[in-house]
Amino acid sequence: MILSLMDQYQQRLDGIFQALADPTRRAVLGRLGRGPASIMELAQPFDMALPSFMKHIRFLEDSGWIRTRKDGRVRTCTLEKKTFTAANAWLAQQRAVWEGRADRLEHFVARGVKKETAR
Amino acid sequence: MTPPMNGKVNADLDLTMSRIIKAPRAAVWQAWSDPARFAQWWLPAPYKCRVVEMTLSPGGAFVTEMSEDGRTFTPHLNACFLAVDEGARIVFTNLMSGGWRPTENTYPAALTATITLRDHGKDTEYAAHVMHKNGADRTIHEELGFHDGWGTVAAQLARLVE
Numbered sequence: 001m002i003l004s005l006m007d008q009y010q011q012r013l014d015g016i017f018q019a020l021a022d023p024t025r026r027a028v029l030g031r032l033g034r035g036p037a038s039i040m041e042l043a044q045p046f047d048m049a050l051p052s053f054m055k056h057i058r059f060l061e062d063s064g065w066i067r068t069r070k071d072g073r074v075r076t077c078t079l080e081k082k083t084f085t086a087a088n089a090w091l092a093q094q095r096a097v098w099e100g101r102a103d104r105l106e107h108f109v110a111r112g113v114k115k116e117t118a119r
Numbered sequence: 120m121t122p123p124m125n126g127k128v129n130a131d132l133d134l135t136m137s138r139i140i141k142a143p144r145a146a147v148w149q150a151w152s153d154p155a156r157f158a159q160w161w162l163p164a165p166y167k168c169r170v171v172e173m174t175l176s177p178g179g180a181f182v183t184e185m186s187e188d189g190r191t192f193t194p195h196l197n198a199c200f201l202a203v204d205e206g207a208r209i210v211f212t213n214l215m216s217g218g219w220r221p222t223e224n225t226y227p228a229a230l231t232a233t234i235t236l237r238d239h240g241k242d243t244e245y246a247a248h249v250m251h252k253n254g255a256d257r258t259i260h261e262e263l264g265f266h267d268g269w270g271t272v273a274a275q276l277a278r279l280v281e
Contacts, residue, residue: 095134098247102138104160105245109142109150 015063016083024048025056029065032079039068039075126233126250137246144236144243148206151234158183168195172217175203180217197222201231209234 019025028042043053057077060066064083069076128135140147150156154170162168167189171182179200184192199217202210212231216222229252237244 094249094251095136098134098136098249100163101161102136102140102245102247104163105147105150106138106140108156108160109140109146112142112146112150 012064016065019060019063019065022056022059024053025060025065028056028060028077029079032066032077036076036078039077042077126231126248128248129250132251134249134251135246137244139239140243140245142243143241144206144238147236147243147245151209151236162195167192174217175200175209177202178217178219179203181211182217197224207236 020029024046027045031037031042039054039057042057043050046053057066057068060077061068064080066077067080069078126133150160152173152175154173157173158168158170161183162185165187167186169184169186169192171184172180173182174180177200181196181198181200182194183196185195186192196213197216198211198213199215199219200209200211202208210231210233212229213225214222214229214231231250233248235244235246235248237246
């Protein structure tokens with residue numbers, strides 16, 4: 001049960017990083033970092049057919065980087081804050097793992113040294 | 120034996136940590152290289168670690184299991200040593216298992232780790248350099264406006280989206 005949750009988390013992270021592997025999607029995120037924007041506005045700098053551009057938008061939405069909302073005929077995209085935190089938390093979590101190992105190694109070795117000197 | 124090059128640090132994908140451990144280098148090496156000792160500190164309590172295999176030579180298997188109740192063990196690490204310099208350095212990766220066989224399951228992350236021990240007076244400088252493959256290249260951060268690597272992302276993020 002726990003493993004399957006972990007797998008889900010890993011899959012989600014894979015999607016998050018995969019979304020960043022494309023220059024168009026990174027540029028879109030960069031633009032959205034300055035505030036929400038419509039699809040038309042986001043697509044404008046790119047020499048790309050709208051259906052192709054929409055694929056990138058959908059990828060960003062599915063991977064959790066952005067939210068989109070439709071108001072009448074205009075679809076507006078907003079950056080998803082939680083995803084930034086997840087991408088950042090991943091490396092922070094790995095750091096915690098390795099720092100923890102060093103802590104325990106240090107304690108373990110210190111105990112051994114104490115025993116040696118007591119002898 | 121020293122490989123032609125040491126892994127260069129990529130600040131966006133890698134962890135580096137080092138600290139001085141108040142013990143001679145031989146003692147720290149023993150804690151790392153003796154399976155019975157290693158199992159006592161590798162995992163945080165309450166988890167129990169069992170070393171299934173630890174063959175300290177290039178291509179040697181590095182397999183551990185973990186248990187929460189001390190009875191049922193589940194796989195933890197399935198890795199392969201890439202380089203071992205007695206008393207000084209251990210390099211392993213979970214992209215391969217023993218005998219350099221490629222693996223699929225690299226939870227929680229595909230990594231290559233280099234553990235280095237150096238004398239520091241009578242004590243030991245213990246360092247780990249852990250390389251990850253997740254994420255894309257540096258330009259991600261530049262395009263998003265993050266210039267100083269993951270460490271500062273959170274702070275910049277707060278400014279960006281709050």
